[in-house]
Amino acid sequence: MERREDESMKTTRIVKQLLAAFFLCAFASAQTPTGESKRYAQDGLSFDYPAGWALTDKSNQQAQHLVLTRAGGSALVMVVAHREPIMNSGQLTAGRTNITKPYAEKLARDLGAKGETDWQDVLCLTMGEKFATGYKLSGQFNGQPATGEVYAIMLGRRFIHVVYVRPDLEDAQAAAAWKSVLDSLRVEEPANAPPLAEEIKDLAMGGVLPGKAFKKPQPEYPEIARAGRASGVVSVKIVVDENGDVVSAQAVSGHPLLRESGERAARNAKFSPTKLCGKPVKVSGVITYNFVLQ
Secondary structure (H helix, E strand, O other): OOOOOHHHHHHHHHHHHHHHHHHHOOOOOOOOOOOEEEEEEEEEEEEEEOOOOOEEEOOOOOOEEEEEOOOOOOOOEEEEEOOOOOOOHHHHHHHHHHHHHHHHHHHHHHHHOOOOHHHOOEEEEEEOOOEEEEEEEEEOOEEEEEEEEEEEEEEEEEEEEEEEEEEEEHHHHHHHHHHHHHHHHOOOOOOOOOOOHHHHEEEEEEEOOOOOEEEOOOOOOOOOHHHHHOEEEEEEEEHHHHHHEEEEEEEEEOHHHHHHHHHHHOOOOOOOOOOEOOOOEEEEEEEEEOOOOO
């Protein structure tokens, strides 16, 4: 049986830990040794960062958590790599919904940023041949104009966050560290990791259905379900391809006698193609059907 999404990502505990650690470190100066460009490499995660920046390792059993700060400055660059291997689209959806979005919302509140961090706010960040999705927020911190960026991506079968927060006056000095981390970040796939579900090999990071289906056939009411007076809501997890066609449908809740009918109907639904970073992408989501006995 597939593990529950909130259990597999341990989302509630993780997001609290990340938020607490971030705001304890953000906008605080650090004492940093000088020297050549430095490199972090441990547990399959590696990246480069400039001399003049100090690295603080706040890793735990759930995630590697690396914080970069600069002596005499207030900018911060952070990399968080969750240790548990990604196996299915549910983990990606749970990660974005329960970690990335609340994290961005907390940052927005602390910066006094206006608006909501919804799908329409999602931006793309190129990282080598892949792209991360996330949010760029503008506001103020300690009376200074400031900007915060939070992005998520799957690398090496792991759910990764990269974060960049700075007073706008420090962007020119801090941008080199941010670029160095993004250009050099590498994550090795864990040895003996369980097989990756086919449905997410090309699934957009954080991809969720941005709108309603323009074609949503109603499911048939199975005679055996009528005879057993089965009714209620059936939820079906789906993956939609680059053309808007449903390529995977799996009922995740509802009466057992109604689930198969819900899955068949979901496979015949049709969505408008979703584009991210200008490219058609796969997305995932949930369709619900309400079976009512007449």
